[in-house]
Amino acid sequence: MFRTNLDNIVFFVKYIEKLRNSGLRPTKQRLRICQVLFNTQKTFHFTINDLVKKIKKQINNNISLATVYNTVRAFEKKGYLKQISINSSETYFDTNISNHHHFYDLKEEKLIDLKNSDVGPINIKKKINGKKIKSVEVLVKLED
Amino acid sequence: MFRTNLDNIVFFVKYIEKLRNSGLRPTKQRLRICQVLFNTQKTFHFTINDLVKKIKKQINNNISLATVYNTVRAFEKKGYLKQISINSSETYFDTNISNHHHFYDLKEEKLIDLKNSDVGPINIKKKINGKKIKSVEVLVKLED
DNA sequence: TGTCTAGTTTATAATGATTCTAAAAAGGTG
């Protein structure tokens, strides 16, 4: 079913647990998507379309588009992925769920990570009664 | 053609000039949209859909949907409107073109302006070769 | 004032991302 070297086995056992623990059944499709998204050191940004291409390329197997959408939404809800707030016709997601910011290159339509140390501390002085801050995202738009 | 009190005349003369100066012909439709967007002290956020409703309500006259889209895009390109980077099925625009930031109330799905003085200075330390910063937008997501 | 031309508006069709549907398949419990 999957490649059988030790690293892969470890990876799948880990993600089977992870999915179960968050109330998601560890289906073949979800584990394959985990493999594409998380079986790497590097974090990255992607659209659903990017992900579908990556799945096709990395795994010789088709997952239906609806499932990819469902899975990404489920992972986002569980906090395994973050949606990036940017105006684009497609929705962007980020495998880097830590608090961090982005450059957006308007010409290339590409997102670039800003490390937390690349941005000075952000001080939000205003408070709204009964609401608390969930996240603070900075988007720096770049032009030529 | 339009209401004829002095304030309105002043407003239209001003916007006829403004449009001409930026290379846009001051058509009836564009001037009506200016009236809805800019003939008020208050700035506000809107979607195309909001704007169409506002036009229907304030002006007893139909402007085709395509024209509303074209006009809003044109105004944005000329800097009379700002697009707000937020993930929503509809695109949001802001009549407040000054540098400022937003709260986004996740539950109510509502944008709230943050005055510049509500946010401390933001220091972007990273530089990208050949690119310059066009804008820095902070989006503060709120939960209950 | 009429004519001309490029820019604009318009209704409608087309596009494209995303969600919905409902039937088939699969996971997990006993």
Place this chain on the structure above:
DNA sequence: CACCTTTTTAGAATCATTATAAACTAGACA
């Protein structure tokens, strides 16, 4: 294995937005 629930799936439906191409209009100039 049997059962029930969740998940997957292909395809249809939806919704915002853009494209199209024909009719119209602003502004320039005679």
